[in-house]
Structures are given as C-alpha cells and as structure tokens.
Amino acid sequence: MPKTKRNLRTGKEIRELFENQGIKYVMISNKIIELYKKGFYEYEVEEINDEGEIVNVLNRVKFDSRNLTLYVGMKFLDKMEFFCYIDEIANFLNMSVKRIKDRIQELQLIKLPMNNQLNKETMQNELLESLRMAQLVRQRGERGFERNRKVKTIRWFTPFDCDLKKVRNKETQKDELKAEKFFMVTIYDLDLFINGILDEHEFALYLYLIQCFDSNDKDKKGIAQTTSKISENLNVINPSVTQRRLDKLVNLRVKDKYCTDENKDFPLIHTRKPENYNHKLTTRQEPSLYYYPIYNDLTLQKIQEVKPDSARTIHENKTDSDSDELDTELLVDTEFHNMDTKVYKTDADFLF
Incomplete structure (x- = not known):
C-alpha cells in the first residue's frame, strides 16, 4: 500500500491560526538576550581519553541571530500547542528545512537556569529553593490527526521560561507570582x-x-x-555594519491591522539625543542615542488594551488605551543616522 503523503501546512495557514486564536505575543526572558550577546553556550560531555579514562570535556554550541529568531518562533508555536513537522516550522518562519533541523538540535542542547516549575497536580507555577536548568527546546513524539487518520507527529516545547517573583495583590492582600526580567515580542514583530x-x-x-x-x-x-557599544554587545566587529542596520530600523515604517486613517503606518524605532549629544560631536567623541521601539510598545498597548505606563505589566486589570494617536513629540532624529547611509525601503505591508 503506497505511503500517504503528509498534509503539510503552509506558512500562511499557520500564521492565520495565530490570528484566529488571538495569540499575539510571547514573553522572552532577558537571559535569552544575554546568551545571544555571549554568542555561544558551553556544556560538559563525558568522553574516553587515550588512557581509557572517562573525562568531562567542554563542548560549545553557537547561539547566533538565526538561532535567536528560531527560538522566538518556537515560543509562539509552543504557546499555540501546535503539533507540527520540521517542514512546517520552516514554512512558518520562511527558513530552509536543512537549517531548521541543525539549529533545533542546537537549541535542544542549551539549558538555562530558572527559579520556578509547574506543579502538575495543581497546574500552578511554584518558586524553587534553588535554580533548575531547563532546555530551550524539547520535542516529544505524539499521535496527531490528519485527514481523519492518526499520524505520527511532534509536539514542541520551550521549557525554559521567565523567572517569577512574589508580588502582593493590593486588592486581595495575597501573594501572586509574576514574571520578572523579560521583554515581550508580538506576532507582528515576528512578521x-x-x-x-x-x-x-x-x-x-x-x-x-x-x-x-x-x-x-x-x-x-x-x-x-x-x-560602537551596541556592536560590542552584539559581537559585531565593524560598527558601520551595525550603523547600517540601525539606519534601516529607524527609517522603516510598516502597515498592519492597527493602522488607521490618521496613522496610516508606524515607525519601528524612534530616537532621541541625550543632552550631551552636541558636546560629544564638538569634542570629536562618538555620540549616543536613545532608541525607543515605538512599534512594539504601541502594538502591545493595543493588544492588551492597557494604559501606556503599564504596557508590559501582566496579570493586571485591563483598561482602554487613552489614545490611538502617536506622540507627535517623538520625532525621528535623522541628522546623525542619514550620514553615509544608503536608501532603504521606507514602508512595508503586513498580511494581517
């Protein structure tokens, strides 16, 4: 009997699932960015040396830009509890299957410390007395359903998560666990x-x-x-490469479902000069800038329908955003960025 062909979901079909189910963002621990800044992860394996003795040897696995992007995509898939093949992960993220396979294996080797775990009896997170090591990605074979038949598929997990802390609820006067030291990535950022x-x-x-x-x-x-400091933090040898990337982020504007007749598109990043900016230029020192990810911040406000000052506070009562308008005082400063830069595409449309 010929083998039945797998019914692979396209990237657009998977993306529509997130939109239909209302999964709009994930929380990423700051430790992930610290790992990215380091650029690699080291772990011990046992090997037999020439004398026949068992010794511990340090191995290293990279954690680069593509691994970081793949991890964020896997966080979204885990949140949706999507049983999927590697081919479908590749379709969703618009990456090659060959690269996905190798990099998922690398992510499964990486373990980071976290201070909590899920109690399977109460299904509530609990703080631990000591940190435990959790994998970035783990897989488990599952029985799925496809065309009214059972198939072998894979359930992907991202066991490592944000650290938690106890916070006193002012209304109930009870302690609650809330995430700390994290940032939030929207599905529109991933787009x-x-x-x-x-x-x-x-x-x-x-x-x-x-x-x-x-x-x-x-x-x-x-x-x-x-x-230069950003380049140093991200292990980019040539600061001019970082500058070109910053220029693109600052000048790019996107159109998505949250655009209105008044605000037809959004900038990704706003910049502001610190008070010593001109002094730095006059004294031939490299100036710094404030980078405000306005697209991410305002999109989260609209998704969560909260006030701007608490856009990233979780588990609190939601209130309507005060305004749909952008802060007109936050103007993009292009004087510094436009020096020795090439022209970038200034806007882009999203499917959703």
Missing part, C-alpha cells in the same frame, strides 16, 4: 522577519533594542547607547 522585511541580523538587533527599553519609562527614552 518583520517572516515577510523578509528584516533579515535575521536586523531582527536580532531589533529584539535587542526592545529588551533594552523600559516601557515603564514615562519619557520613552530607554538606554542611551553608542553604535
């Missing part, structure tokens, strides 16, 4: 990579700027950084 608007290096830089930004900062400034 920037899926649709080919940003490559993996540009998308990783974009995630880095999101992680650096504090959404509770009322001035919407974030952290002032020089291009």
Whole structure:
C-alpha cells in the first residue's frame, strides 16, 4: 500500500491560526538576550581519553541571530500547542528545512537556569529553593490527526521560561507570582522577519533594542547607547555594519491591522539625543542615542488594551488605551543616522 503523503501546512495557514486564536505575543526572558550577546553556550560531555579514562570535556554550541529568531518562533508555536513537522516550522518562519533541523538540535542542547516549575497536580507555577536548568527546546513524539487518520507527529516545547517573583495583590492582600526580567515580542514583530522585511541580523538587533527599553519609562527614552557599544554587545566587529542596520530600523515604517486613517503606518524605532549629544560631536567623541521601539510598545498597548505606563505589566486589570494617536513629540532624529547611509525601503505591508 503506497505511503500517504503528509498534509503539510503552509506558512500562511499557520500564521492565520495565530490570528484566529488571538495569540499575539510571547514573553522572552532577558537571559535569552544575554546568551545571544555571549554568542555561544558551553556544556560538559563525558568522553574516553587515550588512557581509557572517562573525562568531562567542554563542548560549545553557537547561539547566533538565526538561532535567536528560531527560538522566538518556537515560543509562539509552543504557546499555540501546535503539533507540527520540521517542514512546517520552516514554512512558518520562511527558513530552509536543512537549517531548521541543525539549529533545533542546537537549541535542544542549551539549558538555562530558572527559579520556578509547574506543579502538575495543581497546574500552578511554584518558586524553587534553588535554580533548575531547563532546555530551550524539547520535542516529544505524539499521535496527531490528519485527514481523519492518526499520524505520527511532534509536539514542541520551550521549557525554559521567565523567572517569577512574589508580588502582593493590593486588592486581595495575597501573594501572586509574576514574571520578572523579560521583554515581550508580538506576532507582528515576528512578521518583520517572516515577510523578509528584516533579515535575521536586523531582527536580532531589533529584539535587542526592545529588551533594552523600559516601557515603564514615562519619557520613552530607554538606554542611551553608542553604535560602537551596541556592536560590542552584539559581537559585531565593524560598527558601520551595525550603523547600517540601525539606519534601516529607524527609517522603516510598516502597515498592519492597527493602522488607521490618521496613522496610516508606524515607525519601528524612534530616537532621541541625550543632552550631551552636541558636546560629544564638538569634542570629536562618538555620540549616543536613545532608541525607543515605538512599534512594539504601541502594538502591545493595543493588544492588551492597557494604559501606556503599564504596557508590559501582566496579570493586571485591563483598561482602554487613552489614545490611538502617536506622540507627535517623538520625532525621528535623522541628522546623525542619514550620514553615509544608503536608501532603504521606507514602508512595508503586513498580511494581517
């Protein structure tokens, strides 16, 4: 009997599932960006040396821009509890199957510490007395259904998650567990990579700027950084390469479902000059800039329907956003960015 061909979902079909089920964002631990800044993960394996003795040897696995992007995509798939083949992950993220296979194996080797675990009896997270090591990605064979028949498929998990802390609920006067030291990535942020608007290096830089930004900062400034410092943090040898990527992020505008007649598109990043900017230029020192990921921040506000000051606070009562309009005072400063740069596409449409 001939083998039945697998019914593979296309990238568009998988993307529509997220839209239909209302899965709009994931929470990413800051430790993931710290791992990306390091660029690799080391782990011990047992080997037999020439004398026949068992010794521990350090092995190293990379964690680069593509692995970071793949991990974010796997977080979304895990949140949807999607049973899928590797081919479908490749379709969803618009990546090659061969690269996906190798990189998923690398992600399964990486373990990071976290301070909580799920109690399977109560189905509630509990704090641990000591940290435990959790895999970034884990797989388990499952029985799925396809064309009214049972098939062998894979359920993908991302066991590593954000650390938790106890917070006193002012209304109930009871302690609750809330995530800490994390940033949030929307499905529309991921669309920037899926649709080919940003490559993996540009998308990783974009995630880095999101992680650096504090959404509770009322001035919407974030952290002032020089291009050289960003390059150093992300292991980019040539700062001019980082500058070109920053220029693209600053000048790019996107159109999505949240655009209105008044706001027909959104910028990704707004910049502001610190007070010492002109002094730095005059004294021939490299100036720094504040990078505000306005697209991510405002999209989260619209998704969560919360006030701007608490856009990234979870498990709190949701309220309507005060306004759909952009802050007109947050103008993109292009004086510094437009020096020695090439022309980029200034807008891009999303399917959703």
